[in-house]
Amino acid sequence: MDQMDVPLAPDTSPPPNLLELFLAFTKLGITSIGGGVNGMMHTEFVVNRRWFSDKQFLSGLALSQSLPGVNVANLALWLGFQCRGVVGAVVALAAVVLPPAVAIVLIGNIVLRLSADPAIGAILVGLAVAAAGLSLSVGYLAMRYACVDAVSIALFTCTLIGATVFHFSALVVVAVLAPIGIGVGFARSRHERR
Template sequence: MATDTAQPHPGLSEIFWAFSRIGMTSFGGGLSGWMMREFVHQRRWISEDEFLSGLALSQAFPGVNVVNLSIWIGYKLHGGRGVLAATFGIVMPAMIFAIILAAVFARVAQSENIHLALAGIAAAAIGLSLEMGLRAARRAVNGLLPFLVLAGTFTAIFILKFSLVWVVLCAAPCSIAIAYFQIKRHAQKSR
């Protein structure tokens, strides 16, 4: 169980190597799940609330979500230099390894066992992503209105097959308004 108590911030080389390890050992996706386990639960460099806020931001910005999340975590941990350490750590070693693997895969692509192994890796990644999504949903749904936005978003994308862009353009302002009024109401109660 994670606590919301963060540990002292690591050095730049520690950030680089932690992100490198995640980038090199997380196959088939699900990186945000690995990142949460590593930085929130094991190392306790950031709290779960901070991580989920960063995850929401990283998914709202253009680009690769895990790179955006790495940038956010690196910045939280060590400012601009932390951004560079985290981003290079998550991207460079994995990119070099992927180039090497692509060359090797091109030579053995006809093997049925390779395709079975890749399907197994994909299944594990989907499981990690599902776990992360359920955890984030549990935290985000703190009332009827947030639940309705979540259910409406799910329905619009997965059942009605609406364009993700249009769903985000509609759901994001609703979510922001709901959060604003919840924060405002909470502040008034605290007085």
């Protein structure tokens, strides 16, 4: 609790202007290959540029990972909002999304033409399989992190079995289980406070 008493203001620089914001997040969007840029973002935004305090960054990170949407995009929205309100959020999002969106169409155009070749086709399947392996590792870590008690284990198990075995739409799974999970989470945090 001690860190709550530390004043945050002296740790941070004045907020960046929109161009600085756009350029910083463009760099972030382009370099976020295969996921896992959070450590780099922390160095860039908190340590080097001092746009955010540790606490601002970490609470933004935790929320952008748990709210719906792409993690990097959500973090950009969150941090952009902290700097320059709604306009800042939209500028940061555009910077993260647009340059790589053009890149994937240009790269995809070439690769999809070549994929009829059996050797290149096999390499692509191999890349997809290996990428699924990376997701497997991320999913395993997420499971270890999320399953903290009987309720969270039940939520996890229902989601996994519902989506995989019974082929329930993710929309149905989320619409049913998210309110239960958040509700229990609320009750739990109130209980802990007492």
